[in-house]
Amino acid sequence: MSTALQALAAEASTCTGCRLAAGRTTVVFGSGSPTADLMFVGEGPGAREDEQGVPFVGRSGQLLDRLLAEELDMDRSDCYIANVVKCRPPGNRDPRPDEIAACRPYLERQLDLVDPTVVVTLGNFSSKLLLGTDVGITKLRGQAYRFGDPERHLVPTFHPAAALRGGADVLARMRADLVRAWMLVEAG
Numbered sequence: 001m002s003t004a005l006q007a008l009a010a011e012a013s014t015c016t017g018c019r020l021a022a023g024r025t026t027v028v029f030g031s032g033s034p035t036a037d038l039m040f041v042g043e044g045p046g047a048r049e050d051e052q053g054v055p056f057v058g059r060s061g062q063l064l065d066r067l068l069a070e071e072l073d074m075d076r077s078d079c080y081i082a083n084v085v086k087c088r089p090p091g092n093r094d095p096r097p098d099e100i101a102a103c104r105p106y107l108e109r110q111l112d113l114v115d116p117t118v119v120v121t122l123g124n125f126s127s128k129l130l131l132g133t134d135v136g137i138t139k140l141r142g143q144a145y146r147f148g149d150p151e152r153h154l155v156p157t158f159h160p161a162a163a164l165r166g167g168a169d170v171l172a173r174m175r176a177d178l179v180r181a182w183m184l185v186e187a188g
């Protein structure tokens, strides 16, 4: 991790900015290359992530790792992975608007510091947050957007948990979205 990301992770590790702090084991700040061109943003840690302090290490993460390897010949260490909220919502419930708002500055600073060319949002929460829309992921995905200042590419796709539930069709669309994201990375 870069020094600035490390400092931010240290700051987050003692965060009490919302009620999720009370139930967490670990703050799951983010992982991967601090200079990645490609950054993934999920929803929030689950039980495994809360135990280990690393995003996407449970079943969803294993699928993400597999898709990265199969579609992009990439390892998770080649990209950067973070979540909208850094602490596990109890019982894996959805993160609430005030929790998302409290955690947003960490995500914004991660984006500034990693400075990826392309952000892949995994599922509704990160896609809606970064695009500032109420449109759901099924309608949003299938194309790339520009977002933020400085402007970056954003490629929304399904959350891997949806692919685990949804089967071959969801998985095929996720694969296409990853390839779309990588083409934008290569285009610079």
Ligand code: URA
Binding pocket: 042, 043, 044, 045, 046, 049, 054, 055, 056, 057, 058, 060, 061, 083
């Ligand atoms: N789901 C997420 O959105 N993030 C994780 O880190 C794990 C599961």
